[in-house]
Amino acid sequence: MTLNHRQAGLRERKKAKTMASIQMHALRLFRELGYKATTVEQIAEAAEISYSTFFRYFSSKEDVLIIDNYDPLLISSFESQPAELSPLQALRNAMLSGVKEMTPGELATMRERNELVMSVPELRAAMLNNMLSMMDLIIDMTCKRTGRQREDIAVRTFAGAVTGVNISVMLHYAEHAEADFSILLGEALSKLEEGLTL
Incomplete structure (x- = not known):
C-alpha cells in the first residue's frame, strides 16, 4: 500500500x-x-x-442514527482482496475485517442505534433508504471486480442477498446484546455462500 x-x-x-x-x-x-x-x-x-x-x-439529527462512514473502508478492503476469491468471499473478508477493527464501544453504539431505529417509525423508513444505498454500493463494487454490468440480474440478486443478510444480522444484534456481531455476520454470510439450504 x-x-x-x-x-x-x-x-x-x-x-x-x-x-x-x-x-x-x-x-x-x-x-x-x-x-x-x-x-x-x-x-x-x-x-x-x-x-x-x-x-x-x-x-x-436523523442521520446520526442512519449514517456511518465505514463505506470507504469497506471499499478499500474489498478491492485489496486476492483476485482468486469470489465476490462473496472478498466481501465477507472485507466486512469482517471492518467489524474486527471496531472497538467494543463502537459496536455497542451500532447496536443501540439499530435498536432505536427500530423503535421510531420514521427512522425505520430512513434506514430502508440507507440499506438501498448499501445495495447500490455492493453492486458497484461487484461490477468493478467482475466486469459485469449493473443491469445484470445476477449482480443485483447478489447485492440484494448480502444486504438482506446484513439487515437480518443487525436486527438480531439489536435484540441480543450478548451476541458477538462478528461471529453472527461470518456465520450468516457463510450460510449464503453454502447455498442456504433449509
Missing part, C-alpha cells in the same frame, strides 16, 4: 471515529431526553464540537 493510500485510510478511520463519538453522545441524549426532544445543538455541545462542525458529518 502506498503512503497516499495509508494516509487516506487514516483520514477515513479518523472521520469514522469522530462520527462514532458524535453518535455515542447523541444516543446518550436520546436515552435521557427522548429522540424527538433532543436537538442538534445539544448533541454538538455534548460531543464538544461546534454546531457547524456537526453538519460536516451529518446533514440532520
Whole structure:
C-alpha cells in the first residue's frame, strides 16, 4: 500500500471515529431526553464540537442514527482482496475485517442505534433508504471486480442477498446484546455462500 493510500485510510478511520463519538453522545441524549426532544445543538455541545462542525458529518439529527462512514473502508478492503476469491468471499473478508477493527464501544453504539431505529417509525423508513444505498454500493463494487454490468440480474440478486443478510444480522444484534456481531455476520454470510439450504 502506498503512503497516499495509508494516509487516506487514516483520514477515513479518523472521520469514522469522530462520527462514532458524535453518535455515542447523541444516543446518550436520546436515552435521557427522548429522540424527538433532543436537538442538534445539544448533541454538538455534548460531543464538544461546534454546531457547524456537526453538519460536516451529518446533514440532520436523523442521520446520526442512519449514517456511518465505514463505506470507504469497506471499499478499500474489498478491492485489496486476492483476485482468486469470489465476490462473496472478498466481501465477507472485507466486512469482517471492518467489524474486527471496531472497538467494543463502537459496536455497542451500532447496536443501540439499530435498536432505536427500530423503535421510531420514521427512522425505520430512513434506514430502508440507507440499506438501498448499501445495495447500490455492493453492486458497484461487484461490477468493478467482475466486469459485469449493473443491469445484470445476477449482480443485483447478489447485492440484494448480502444486504438482506446484513439487515437480518443487525436486527438480531439489536435484540441480543450478548451476541458477538462478528461471529453472527461470518456465520450468516457463510450460510449464503453454502447455498442456504433449509
